Amino acid sequence: MKLLYLSGAPRVSTQLKADAGGARAHILGVINGFKSMNWEVAEFIVGNRIMKSGHKTDFQKSLSKSVFKRLAADLIRITYGMYNNRLSFKKHAEVDCVYERLGAFQLMGMKFRKNGVPWILETNSVLYEEAKNDRKSIILSGICKKMEAQAYHSCDYLICVTDELKAMVLDHFDIDPAKILVVPNGVDTDRFDPESVTPIREHEGFTIGFVGSVIAWCGVDVLIRAVDVLKDEIPLKVTVVGDGLKKHDWETDCANAGLGDTIKFVGRKPWDQIPGYIGGFDVCYSGQVATKSGKMYHSPLKIYEYLSMGKPVLAARFQDASNMIQDGVNGFCFKSGDVNDLVQKIRDAYKRYQSGQFKPDEIRTPVVESHSWKSRIEYILKKTKTLN
Numbered sequence: 001m002k003l004l005y006l007s008g009a010p011r012v013s014t015q016l017k018a019d020a021g022g023a024r025a026h027i028l029g030v031i032n033g034f035k036s037m038n039w040e041v042a043e044f045i046v047g048n049r050i051m052k053s054g055h056k057t058d059f060q061k062s063l064s065k066s067v068f069k070r071l072a073a074d075l076i077r078i079t080y081g082m083y084n085n086r087l088s089f090k091k092h093a094e095v096d097c098v099y100e101r102l103g104a105f106q107l108m109g110m111k112f113r114k115n116g117v118p119w120i121l122e123t124n125s126v127l128y129e130e131a132k133n134d135r136k137s138i139i140l141s142g143i144c145k146k147m148e149a150q151a152y153h154s155c156d157y158l159i160c161v162t163d164e165l166k167a168m169v170l171d172h173f174d175i176d177p178a179k180i181l182v183v184p185n186g187v188d189t190d191r192f193d194p195e196s197v198t199p200i201r202e203h204e205g206f207t208i209g210f211v212g213s214v215i216a217w218c219g220v221d222v223l224i225r226a227v228d229v230l231k232d233e234i235p236l237k238v239t240v241v242g243d244g245l246k247k248h249d250w251e252t253d254c255a256n257a258g259l260g261d262t263i264k265f266v267g268r269k270p271w272d273q274i275p276g277y278i279g280g281f282d283v284c285y286s287g288q289v290a291t292k293s294g295k296m297y298h299s300p301l302k303i304y305e306y307l308s309m310g311k312p313v314l315a316a317r318f319q320d321a322s323n324m325i326q327d328g329v330n331g332f333c334f335k336s337g338d339v340n341d342l343v344q345k346i347r348d349a350y351k352r353y354q355s356g357q358f359k360p361d362e363i364r365t366p367v368v369e370s371h372s373w374k375s376r377i378e379y380i381l382k383k384t385k386t387l388n
Contacts, residue, residue, distance in 0.1 A: 002040040004095040005031055006088060008081055008106030013047030016271050020047075021242075022212065022301050024271060027101060029186055030122075033377030034099075042095065044088040044108070046080075067139060074140040077105045085111055100155075104131050104144050107151055120384065121155035125297065126168050133292040134217065136245075149173050157384050159183050161299035162319045168297055181383050184320055186373040187304035192275050194310045194360060199279035202264050203237035206350060208314070209281030211274055212302050214244035214265070219287030219316060219337065221250055226342040228257050234350050238263040238285075241277050278309045283349050286315040289337045296336065308367045310360030312352070314345055324371075328352065330363040 005027065012023040031041050089111045099120045100109040104127055109119040128144035131137050138144055152158055152175045159181050160166040166180050190196070201207065208227075212218055220240060230236055240250075240263065247265055254263045269277060278284065284306035288296050296318050303320055306313045313331035315321035325331045332345040352358055 001038075001096045002042065002094070003034050004088075004092045004098045004112070005041060005043045005045070006098055006100040006108045007045045007047065007103060008084055008108050009101070009103030010047055010050050010077065010080075012045070012101065012103065013051050014043075014045060015048060015051045017051070018047065018271065020213075021268075021271055021274065023101070025188070025301055025305075026124075026185060029188055029373035030099065030377065032188065033186070033373035036374040037377055037381060042092055044084070044092060046084055046103075070137065070139045074105065074138050074143075077103075078140075078143070081106045081108075084108060089115075102127060102148070102151060104128070104138055105140075105147055107147055107154075110151070110154055113154055113156070118157075118384070119155045120157045120159065120380070121151055122159040123152075123165070123169065124161055124299075125165065126172050129172070130291065134215075145172075149175075155179070157181055157380075159380070161185060162297050164295055164319060165297035168295065181380065183376055183380060184323075184371075185299040185301045185304055186371050186376040187301070187308045187367060189308050189368045189372050192278070192305045192308035194279055194364070197275040197279045197309075200273065200276040201280035202239045202266060205235050205237055206282050206353060207237045207239055207280070208283050208285050208346070209239045209241070209278065210285040210287075210302075211241045211277060211305070212300075214240065214242045214247040214250065216246055217289055217291045217296065217298075218244075218246075219289045220246070220285075221253065222287050222289065222337055222339055222342060223285055224250060224253055224257070224259065224263060225339045226346060227259060227262060229339065229343050230346060231259065231262060234346070236262065236346070236350070239277070239281065240265045241267075241269055241274070243268040274305075275309065278306060278311060281306075281311055282353055283331070283346075284311045284313045286313055286321065287334075287336070287342070288316045288318060304367060304371055307363055308371075310364040312349060312358045312363060314342065314349060328357070330358070 011020050018024045034041050085108050088108050097118045098109045098112045102123045113119040127148050128141045132141040152173050251265050286300050286303050290296050299320050315325050316336035317333040321333050325333050334341040334345045
């Protein structure tokens with residue numbers, strides 16, 4: 001069986017220097033998951049083509065500050081998307097299935113579906129709403145919504161990463177709920193293996209670490225406020241790995257609070273260094289807050305990556321965290337956005353860290369057994385009757 005993986009978003013790439021590291025990990029996870037099930041996999045990833053041509057893909061910051069740039073980018077994406085729709089089909093017409101990661105103004109799987117090829121579509125948000133309100137990366141949200149609706153109606157199966165996202169999709173679009181599969185993120189347990197990496201530490205002593213996009217809904221500001229409360233109680237340090245729209249603001253907040261030496265923002269690091277940075281954390285942080293939609297519908301890759309590295313996690317109590325985190329065993333859940341609750345959970349985690357109660361092997365083993373990308377693709381293939 002042959003699969004074609006499609007991605008039309010210009011920022012999304014599997015190249016080592018890709019800006020969107022989470023998307024890169026997800027794409028490679030799905031591709032390698034299918035390969036582990038003995039599928040042949042071809043790729044048509046627009047972000048890879050852009051990077052090969054020498055163009056830089058990180059333009060989110062500039063887009064968020066300019067209406068005219070967003071409008072121009074929208075028109076380019078629509079036009080370029082039409083071109084890529086034709087080109088992807090021309091190059092890869094002979095496949096058994098296409099799997100597409102949905103991007104704004106992109107419908108590459110549509111032509112394949114019209115020619116009888118099963119189309120699995122993956123969405124990680126109500127795209128038109130997130131892109132306009134949270135990422136501030138588009139202007140033509142009405143057109144984006146119409147194209148998103150067309151994609152959802154036309155695909156054979158729609159992958160949503162959480163039940164919350166499924167509910168939101170059904171609330172925004174009139175589609176058959178039977179075609180929706182809820183499939184959380186997974187992890188490459190070979191790459192995120194503490195035995196295969198050299199830890200990278202930015203601080204001496206007890207360190208809480210975060211890896212990801214430094215944007216509003218990641219909740220790093222909640223951690224900053226908690227550290228400010230605890231700064232005279234616990235010898236606590238924080239390392240933040242990543243870049244994003246809130247990085248400068250939060251660095252300024254830390255400086256103003258006298259936490260410049262306590263909380264270190266190291267910026268975006270190469271993809272192949274991320275396991276090493278996680279290996280250098282003592283406890284990891286995944287503190288999402290609700291987006292401007294009022295909901296948190298993401299499936300945080302970082303939770304699975306942290307746990308795969310045998311690290312305890314302080315996680316906001318949403319679906320994936322509630323399913324994965326056992327308080328006192330592999331971390332603690334706290335109420336999203338609640339500084340006081342997080343402060344207490346940091347105290348609890350520090351006590352267990354000091355006494356050696358967190359057992360890396362016990363933290364890692366369940367992830368290896370049940371949450372690899374191979375296990376996710378096994379589930380998809382089991383549920384997609386068209387492919388069996």
